[in-house]
Amino acid sequence: MTAASNTHSVGVLGASGSSGAELIRLLSKHPRFSVSFATSRQYAGHSLRRVDPAAVDIELCHPDDADTSCVEAVFTCLPHGSSAPAVKRSRSGGARVIDLSGDFRLRDPETHRTVYGSPRDEQLAAEAVYGLSEFAEARVREAGLVANPGCYPTCTALAVVPAVKRGLLRGPLIINALSGVSGAGRTPSAKTHFCAAVDDVRPYNVGSSHRHVPEIEQSLRAWSPAGAPELPVIFNPHLVPLERGMLVTITASLPSLTPAELHEVYTDAYRGHDFVDVLPMGEHARIRAVARTNRAVIAIAPGHPRTRHAVITCAIDNLLKGAAGQALQNANTMFGFPIQEGLA
Ligand SMILES: NC(=O)c1ccc[n+]([C@@H]2O[C@H](COP(=O)([O-])OP(=O)(O)OC[C@H]3O[C@@H](n4cnc5c(N)ncnc54)[C@H](OP(=O)(O)O)[C@@H]3O)[C@@H](O)[C@H]2O)c1
Missing domain, CATH: 3.40.50.720 (NAD(P)-binding Rossmann-like Domain)
Structure with a gap:
């Protein structure tokens, strides 16, 4: 200093x-x-x-x-x-x-x-400490090296960790994900060039071939209680014609709670977390709510009693909560500053 x-x-x-x-x-x-x-x-x-x-x-x-x-x-x-x-x-x-x-x-x-x-x-x-800010604060504070999570893994982990920690979900976890073009970096390719990306929605690396899948699986293992069954992941990313922002819609079996009870679990889990908002039941996570901010919004769909499934949506800005914003949030934690500093 x-x-x-x-x-x-x-x-x-x-x-x-x-x-x-x-x-x-x-x-x-x-x-x-x-x-x-x-x-x-x-x-x-x-x-x-x-x-x-x-x-x-x-x-x-x-x-x-x-x-x-x-x-x-x-x-x-x-x-x-x-x-x-x-x-x-x-x-x-x-x-x-x-x-x-x-x-x-x-x-x-x-x-x-x-x-x-x-x-x-x-x-x-x-x-290296895996720096998913909301769940790793104590370790990040002491870290010499923080591995800042990827954008899709951040969005997915924020959407499921409160449920995974309590062993509430059963696999497979079906993750349908949308990302704006800035997720691919600044240099355009034949797939991300303006003319290729505009007026289209393109699935890519669907199934489980995207390189973020092992990172998502690592997170799920890390936050599952001992003895909980594996949660296989089916990850379907799509490129959408937005500059920035991403949204995941995650479907998994929810055998022991109703969606309304799951919503209470999330509200409790994120109480006091400045950058995560759990929306009221019936509202949907939208990219527009988070673009150019370090916030994540999460919604639990009311679901249907017959299916006993959780449908959880989460939206973040890939360049902020999914990259630079989370990195600064982690730096604030490492240096003992309020996490909102420079991010409010
Ligand atoms: N974009 C996202 O939404 C996002 C989200 C989460 C994580 N990330 C990760 O963050 C990192 C940066 O992503 P980005 O999207 O910002 O990439 P980018 O737009 O392609 O920028 C890469 C930067 O690195 C420099 N660079 C490239 N190759 C280099 C080399 N061999 N040696 C030194 N500098 C080099 C580039 O400038 P010069 O070529 O002029 O040196 C540029 O400043 C990546 O690892 C990416 O996976 C990105």
Whole structure:
């Protein structure tokens, strides 16, 4: 901390990307963090405004010129594979790290290799705390390295953890998910290019082939009570023609409670959580309610007595609660600040 400014210095690697630029926007308004460096290879020497005219006017530097040993925290907003070595360097220099990539989310080394195929330091991976903010605050507070959860896994976990913790759901968990195009990062592809995405809704990696499925399954195992049956996941993502936001609709068997009783469980579980709203029965979670905020909204459908199913919907902004917002919420926790700081 610099005594003169009374702020903590942080660096952002990958600041020109969708989530990096969002994080810079949040940090620029945060009263207790100051950005010492923001990196990009392609835009080094230029303002972030060259990437996005609505962005903060901050000069980007090349990652080779970013001294990670001079800051107290580093946010890595890099693609998976590129993030792991940057995390290692930053930790070696003494900084605390919040990694937005998938490089340290999966605990099991073999699963990590199968899903991401990129090397990482397994000792660091063993230290990493999976930072689902609402359920990991105590561990995040002490963490040197936080693996910030993926956007779909965040949305899904917020939607089911209160029920999973009590062993209330029976599988399979059928997760139909919608994501805006910014979920794919800033560089367009043949599938995410404006002309391909506009006026269409496209299922992709349906079934259980999306790389977020093992992360979702890991969460379900972590929060299930001992001896609870496995919850197999059927995950069906869809690309929708929105810039940002995501919504999951989850259906699972609910043998022992009515939806109204489940709603009470959720209301109790999220009481006092600033960033999660459980809607009254009969209302629906909508992306419009959460876009450009760090909030999640969750709804439990009234259901039908014949089917004994839970239908739970959750909406978040993929770039905020699903990435930069949750990362800042975790940083607030790590540095002992109120979690709303810079996010209200
Ligand atoms: N987008 C989302 O909704 C979202 C949600 C949750 C998590 N995430 C995760 O957050 C990370 C960033 O995602 P994003 O969507 O913001 O990606 P993005 O828009 O593609 O941005 C990637 C950033 O990393 C830099 N970069 C790329 N390759 C690099 C390399 N080899 N070495 C150093 N810098 C490199 C890019 O700038 P230069 O090429 O100029 O260096 C850019 O600043 C990813 O791991 C992603 O999975 C994204």
